[in-house]
Amino acid sequence: MRALVLSDIHANIDALQAVLNAAPAHDMVWDLGDVVGYGGAPNEAVDCMRTLGKVHVRGNHDRVCCGIASSDSFNAVAYKAVQWTRSALTADSLAWLSNMSQGPVMPDGPAVSCVHGSPLDEDDYVIGMGDACAPLLYSQTRITFFGHTHLQGCFSLSDQGWSQPLQRFTRGNDAVQMSLPLDAATRYMVNPGSVGQPRDEDWRAAFALYDDEAMQIEFFRVPYDIAAAQKRIREAGLPGRLASRLSEGR
Numbered sequence: 001m002r003a004l005v006l007s008d009i010h011a012n013i014d015a016l017q018a019v020l021n022a023a024p025a026h027d028m029v030w031d032l033g034d035v036v037g038y039g040g041a042p043n044e045a046v047d048c049m050r051t052l053g054k055v056h057v058r059g060n061h062d063r064v065c066c067g068i069a070s071s072d073s074f075n076a077v078a079y080k081a082v083q084w085t086r087s088a089l090t091a092d093s094l095a096w097l098s099n100m101s102q103g104p105v106m107p108d109g110p111a112v113s114c115v116h117g118s119p120l121d122e123d124d125y126v127i128g129m130g131d132a133c134a135p136l137l138y139s140q141t142r143i144t145f146f147g148h149t150h151l152q153g154c155f156s157l158s159d160q161g162w163s164q165p166l167q168r169f170t171r172g173n174d175a176v177q178m179s180l181p182l183d184a185a186t187r188y189m190v191n192p193g194s195v196g197q198p199r200d201e202d203w204r205a206a207f208a209l210y211d212d213e214a215m216q217i218e219f220f221r222v223p224y225d226i227a228a229a230q231k232r233i234r235e236a237g238l239p240g241r242l243a244s245r246l247s248e249g250r
Contacts, residue, residue, distance in 0.1 A: 007032035007147030011039030012196025018224035032147035033059025033116035040232030058100035066097035152193025158186040
């Protein structure tokens, strides 16, 4: 089984289309949440994702933009994006977002969990090894795919101790990939990175492919039409910072 793992699309349909065009052959799609928020094409992102499969874990922006959670914790830029997104979403998109599942979701039996923030709390940010310790110890599954931070990477726990067995890609403009072999005795927390708004200083759209037969995860970065995504944001009247940060990757 080969699963395409996507997270944090953030209404960036241009990045999403580039990812789907570049993705290797796969059997299913696992969506780790934040389909909307920040970007200028929320309905297009929802329409695309709802056709790709049934594994969709809600993100904090999904919850806030469809009105089932408060935006009190959001900063001023995120709040403005929420207000615009709520006004732009169709009734069908709002209903779909409202029905997204809360993680953890186990799409492959007891082997894998899909969450947005952490298996312990859907709003937790797992940024460093200190954040990953408790989820690695207490997750219900050996492999947990998570998003929320927009930082592509991996944390692991084995008999040899704690580690981060993935190097960051060198910033560039070309499509690149990297393979991570999986060990059956090791526990993993894996972030495929953000499709629509990376924050690891690499502007390229990020995603991952999980292969349970080859026992590996492939991480990808692909270029996309960033100017088109920025134009959508500006034409929507969203804060300019949301456009400029796409080219900065942070």
